[in-house]
Amino acid sequence: MQKLVEKKIWRRAKYICLELLELLKRYYFVLIGLFFLHRALHIAPYSSISLTSKIYLFMLALICFTVYKDIRHDVKLIPFLLICTVFFLFIFYINKHGYGFWGKMLRWQIKKDIIVNLNPIFSSIPFNDGSFARVYKSETLTWFFRMVYNNGFVLPVLLALYRSALIMDLKKMLRYTLSAHVLQIFLITPFYLTFHLQEVWYVLGQPDGLARHLSSKAAAGITLNCFPSMHTSICFAMFLLALRERNKIFKFIFGFFCLSVIYSTLYLEIHWVIDIIAGMILAYVTVKLSDFILDKTKILFEKPLNIFYYKNRKPIYVNNYYLYTMKN
Template identity: 45%
Template sequence: MCPNIILTEGYEYGSFHFLEPSFLHNYTDSTQFLPPGLIAITLFFLIYKYANPLWHQVIGWQTQYIQHIFQWNEFFDRIPLNDGAIFRFWQPEWLTEYMKWVYSYGFALSYWICLIYSFFSKDVKKLLRYALAGYLLQVPLILPFYNTILLQEVWYVHGVPDMLQRMLTPEEAFTTAWNCFPSMHTSIAFAGLLLSRREKNPWFRLVAGIYCGSIILSTLYLQIHWVLDVIGGMIFAYCCVKLADWIIDSKKVTGWIGSWERLGVYLSVKFGNKNHSLSSPGNRKKANEETG
């Protein structure tokens, strides 16, 4: 399924308000965090602005030029229980509406909630880890699967109505319903869930767990993804998290972050905010190193 980056109206304030305590009770030097934090946030804003049009360009390119090597529709349909029917034994209207909302908007929301939380915690490594594992690594690494495997959504293969009611033409349905293995809704949500398990805030762990879990379940409930799509997405997400850990904890990235943090301390001293920036021995040492 195409990973649309969408921010719904009104949730930005709610996200920041909910995550405010992590900012107020974390005593990391804000000035030290500011330079690398602003760079990271600017990068994520550009992703938000350009990712969706870029992805549709990729889909157009796939439609015109890609000849998939593997055709998996019939193969996946023959696997017992692979259509996820067990997740649709109870379908009240309120649950269906919730799942539709979660699937349509939760894809981006799960990613951004984690980024906002990490920003308020003033932890550059955490911010970059969420960004890499949750999206930046996933898009380029998932394209080889989508470019070689033709697998379409459950509802399309079964010839039943689209539960999302997207009112697609036959041509639009054909291309919208592919790019299924692995499930990117699942991989982004599961990456957020895995990383949220590392947080000390129990409320954030609870909310992230319920919400990210709902996104994964919605793909099966709405007859979008096959069970093996979801399993593949979870394995893919786990690999992206481990790769992000390796990158972020490398000496080069750690050194790059440290250089920007030292710049923040130096600027704080330079422009007179000494009481705040020199509140810890570590910051005084950094400032002395920069000022000689």
């Protein structure tokens, strides 16, 4: 009798554990979102912590609560976590060393003879300085646009990648990454090596919109590489891909953030209007190029992914009757 009772207790405990595990598998994003929300609320009262860090944590919490309908349930957890770990190690390596590489390229670029100087050309084009974006200015707007601009080169990509990882969608992770710095750095470098164009405020002799307090020598180097605007190309590429997402809340808030970064480049007198247009064209081309690359490489990775990555997915082969009869 005692053994029977123990067996029932064991079965009940096992059932409860399995149910809890199933709930965790289905709603893990809620726990992660609550963690970020708790951290954001915890640091909110401390003035010593930057507002950027606080907003960043709130945005991480937000994207966690928008993933439910997009979660992939056909993916094996362990293989995904292994691939995801390697993937983010690569991303963090780029994030850590990318600026150093960019600085070396700038120093090398300054030593070279630039083929085309666009400063006098762009400054002579009517409305190209984006003055219409500064018809109304205020301290609050200036603070807001400085914040989004300073975080608009990397943060939109990281937020999109974090959300794609939460929904366990490796293809989206690759698409966001390729459409951002990975492909754009190769496409945009020839323009930067060919055209000399500096920021609007520097060319027009206005105060620095970002209030960086640069020396004349530092300003001459920092304000290079405006055509096309890479802030624009990165954010507009993320915006185009975000439009493909199903969650309306994520699309609206993330899209607003991306477009705010683009607008900030005009408001703060960083980029010319033509820079913005060129950056948007570059973003569109990059997104289409990433689509093309992923589509063409799909066949190469389909078989190993079906075996090790996806759950119970077997390749289906359909005979084409017409092709078969033509061969015979």
